[in-house]
Amino acid sequence: MLNKSHSIYAILSLSAASLSFYKLGYLANSLSSESFGMYSLIILSYVYIVYIGSMGGNEYMLKTGAVIDSSNKELLFVTRNNALIYGIFGIAVISLIVIVFVNYFLEIHYEKISYTIVALALVTYPYNVFESYFRSQLKIIVSSAMLFAKSFFVLIGMYFLLEKYGLFGAIISEIVSLLIIITFFLLKDCNSFLQTRLERPKDALFRIFFNGFSVCMSNMFRNIALASDRYAVAIIFGLHYFGVYSFVMIVYQGAILFSSIITNVIGPRLIKYHDERKSNKDLAFILAKLLILSFAFSLISFPAYMYFTPVIILNYFEQYNNSEVHLALNLVYWSSFASFCVFLLDWFFVCISKERVLSFLSIFSLALTFVSFVFFKYFDFDFIFFVVFFLLSKLIVLFIMIHMTYSLREAG
Numbered sequence: 001m002l003n004k005s006h007s008i009y010a011i012l013s014l015s016a017a018s019l020s021f022y023k024l025g026y027l028a029n030s031l032s033s034e035s036f037g038m039y040s041l042i043i044l045s046y047v048y049i050v051y052i053g054s055m056g057g058n059e060y061m062l063k064t065g066a067v068i069d070s071s072n073k074e075l076l077f078v079t080r081n082n083a084l085i086y087g088i089f090g091i092a093v094i095s096l097i098v099i100v101f102v103n104y105f106l107e108i109h110y111e112k113i114s115y116t117i118v119a120l121a122l123v124t125y126p127y128n129v130f131e132s133y134f135r136s137q138l139k140i141i142v143s144s145a146m147l148f149a150k151s152f153f154v155l156i157g158m159y160f161l162l163e164k165y166g167l168f169g170a171i172i173s174e175i176v177s178l179l180i181i182i183t184f185f186l187l188k189d190c191n192s193f194l195q196t197r198l199e200r201p202k203d204a205l206f207r208i209f210f211n212g213f214s215v216c217m218s219n220m221f222r223n224i225a226l227a228s229d230r231y232a233v234a235i236i237f238g239l240h241y242f243g244v245y246s247f248v249m250i251v252y253q254g255a256i257l258f259s260s261i262i263t264n265v266i267g268p269r270l271i272k273y274h275d276e277r278k279s280n281k282d283l284a285f286i287l288a289k290l291l292i293l294s295f296a297f298s299l300i301s302f303p304a305y306m307y308f309t310p311v312i313i314l315n316y317f318e319q320y321n322n323s324e325v326h327l328a329l330n331l332v333y334w335s336s337f338a339s340f341c342v343f344l345l346d347w348f349f350v351c352i353s354k355e356r357v358l359s360f361l362s363i364f365s366l367a368l369t370f371v372s373f374v375f376f377k378y379f380d381f382d383f384i385f386f387v388v389f390f391l392l393s394k395l396i397v398l399f400i401m402i403h404m405t406y407s408l409r410e411a412g
Contacts, residue, residue, distance in 0.1 A: 005141055012144035019151035021254050026158065027170060028247045029316055035167040037243030041234055042117055042171060044227050049121035050128070051220040053094035055205070056212025057087030058128045059219070063211050065136030077189075078197070080133045082204040084126055091121055116171045123178040130185050146181055153177035225362050228369040229390055233383075236376045241383045247320055248328045248387070255336030259343050266290075267347045274351040284409035287348055291341050291402075298337040305333055328387045338394035345401040348408075357404065361397055368393045 028036050050058075061083040068075050095118040102114035127150070134142040157173025165172065230249075234242040274283045309329050313321050349357045372389045375381075 009140040009144045012141070012148045016144065016147040016151045017257050019148070019155060021250065021257075023151065023155055023158065024250050024253070025316070026155070027162075028250065028320070030158075030162050031167060031170070031243075033241075033243030033247070033319060034239045035243070037234070037239040037241075037246055038113070039167055039170055040230070040246040041239075041242065042113065042120070043174075044230060046117040046120040046124065047223065048220065049091060049094050049098060049117065050125050051216055051223075053091030053121070054087040054125055054212075054216065055090050055208050056214070056216035057083040057090070057208050058125065058132050058212070059215040060208045060212030061129050062132040062136050063215070064207070065133060068136075076133075076137070080129065082208065083129045083132075086201070086204055086208060087125055087129065088122065091125055095121060112168070116168065116175075119175050120171065123175050123182065126182045127178045130182070149181055150177050153180055222362060225366040225369075228366055229372075229386075232369055232373040232376070233386060236373065236386070237383050244320065244325060244328075244383070245387075247317070248325060248332050251329060252332050252336050252339070256339060259336075259340040263340075263343045263347065266344070267350070270347045271351050280348075280352055281409045283348060283351055284405050287344060287405065290344055294337065294341060294344070298334075302333065306330060324382075324384055327384055331384075331387045331391045335391045335394045338391070338398045341398050342394070342401060345398075345405055348401075348405050352408065354408070361400070364400075365393065365397055368396065 027039060031039065061080060064079050065076060068079065098118060099114055127146070131143050131146050134140075134146070154173050154177045157176050158170055161169030161173055163169075230242065230245065233245045237245075270283065270286070273286070274280075277283070310321075310326055313325065346358060372386065372393070376386055376389075
């Protein structure tokens with residue numbers, strides 16, 4: 001049963017997600033396709049400075065904080081402060097390397113981009129540590145409120161800055177929203193920062209590295225796999241088409257978010273069911289019914305989707321109103337369906353403790369993107385064919401998972 005805290009958490013999280021997708025639509029409407037593409041590229045790229053520079057500090061906070069008793073405030077503060085101070089120091093070092101590299105080895109017009117990426121990395125990391133600090137103590141309302149506040153402040157900032165400053169107004173809004181939240185928690189917990197001693201650098205860095213680095217790197221490579229198609233579009237087709245691709249993928253991002261919400265509800269129930277029945281065959285049968293139901297729903301909904309998307313684009317996103325974008329949106333619809341089915345089938349392998357299959361499929365997806373990159377880089381195909389390939393790659397992974405589920409259904 002859901003209690004009051006879980007209900008508030010769900011409301012805040014869904015509201016934050018809705019604001020985030022409204023933000024993407026607002027940006028797509030207000031910026032040129034090139035500027036929207038550059039915004040998307042910056043948002044995709046700054047996280048790698050965080051991953052590498054933090055050394056796993058955020059993951060260390062989440063993992064270590066979860067096993068510390070909430071009554072042991074001093075140890076919690078030490079863990080949080082270690083993650084903050086040493087992680088920020090590491091990110092600052094990597095940021096300096098990035099700035100020097102850009103200033104001395106790349107063209108001059110990349111300077112502002114490098115500064116915005118570095119600034120985003122430096123303010124995002126403390127936000128992540130605070131969010132992990134609260135999540136590790138199961139303070140889910142606080143963590144979801146942070147997410148909602150961030151989305152809200154970003155939109156307010158964009159309302160005032162976007163028209164005058166364009167792309168950089170959007171980035172400034174992101175930075176300021178994070179600074180507001182960070183400053184609030186720094187002032188609120190000022191005494192815990194001033195009165196708590198840090199561990200010796202050698203000991204603290206060892207703990208951070210040992211407890212967080214491997215998980216951090218795993219998350220980074222997963223992120224690369226998920227974002228690889230976007231980097232491929234940016235390199236092959238340029239910023240204009242990257243902006244177009246980012247626009248049509250708003251639908252995909254929304255579908256993935258709500259798919260995650262649905263499958264996160266269904267998944268634990270599947271685990272419990274499998275634990276009670278001990279039958280892979282029964283589990284596979286339930287998932288087969290869910291897949292058929294999903295396909296039927298998608299098929300019934302598709303005509304309405306085909307009717308309303310051109311109307312919305314014509315009224316709100318006129319720069320994207322062309323047949324190529326309409327076709328791409330239809331292809332992305334079925335890519336979203338395939339990804340939802342993949343998310344469902346993920347739980348089959350989790351239930352039967354075959355999680356390594358999922359890691360293999362992530363690597364396989366990355367390999368498919370690499371193949372597409374080589375193919376489209378050296379052969380003169382249109383942008384729309386890349387979207388077709390994106391759909392095919394999702395369908396290939398789905399059919400592989402269906403085949404493996406069928407093969408393993410008799411194993412238990």
